[in-house]
Amino acid sequence: MKTDNLIEALAADTLPQRSVAAQLARAIPVALALSLAAVVVFWGLRSDIWQALGSYAVWKTVGPLVLAALAVPIALALAHPGMRPARRWIGLGAAIALVLGVFVMAFAGDGWAGLIAALSTPSAAVCLFSIPALALPLLAAGLWAMSSGAALRPGLTGAVVGLVAGALAASAYSLYCDKDMVLFVVPAYAAGIASVMLAGAVLGPRLLKW
Structure with a gap:
């Protein structure tokens, strides 16, 4: 490399770069x-x-939002090698x-019979399809924002981004879903979110390398 080219490269590295947090703040709301x-x-x-939304059923909308809010700082910490995400977990x-x-x-109250009855409905299959589908733009936005960071563990970072995307998608899906039973919501929503986390874990090493 010529001296002039080296100087130009070093100068480029000193130019202000949009932070991961700023990119995430732009991309996720959109x-x-x-x-x-889509919902x-x-x-x-x-x-x-x-x-x-005015009853106890609002928990299945608010709960995933809380999970997403708690996962965002972890994702941001993972994108910066100097930050330790341990306490954020x-x-x-x-x-x-x-x-x-x-x-x-x-x-404990309803047992296996109650769990099987709650999940033995077409709504379970709809949920397992809908949450990952609604998470697609969110996962893409999150991975795009994180790609400007320096994740040392891209698989884990991708999984956490998947958690954010899946949880937000679950909250959006809850506005359609009329099943409010705990024995339906927790396992069905968790399975949908977990599938998005898996996708993030697979895509992370491919898209978050640096």
Whole structure:
């Protein structure tokens, strides 16, 4: 490399770069708007949407939003080698433990018969298809934003981005879904989110290399 070219390359490295957080803040709202629009146009809102949002059923909309909010700082930390995400996992772990606790309580009351009955419905298959489908723009936006970082563990970073995308998609899907039982929502939504996390884990090493 010639001296002039080396100087130009070093100068380019010093130019201000848009931060990962800024790119995520730009991309995710746009992708979420697309997912919400898709719910309205292709799925439709549940007929009692306002009553549902004013009842205990709102937990299945708010809960995934909380998970996504707790996962974002972890993704950002993973995109910066100098940041340690360890403490950020505590809040996410506590939220997941709370959800599992609610599920265990419901399962203790209704048992396997209640779980099988809750999941033995076409809505389960619709959920397993819908959450990953609605997560596509969110996952693409998240991975694009993270690609400007320097993830040392791209697979894990992709999985966390998948968690953010899947959780936001689950929240959007809940505006259509009229199944409010804990024994349906927790396993069905969790399976949908997990599939998006898996996609993120697979795509991460391919798209987040640096």
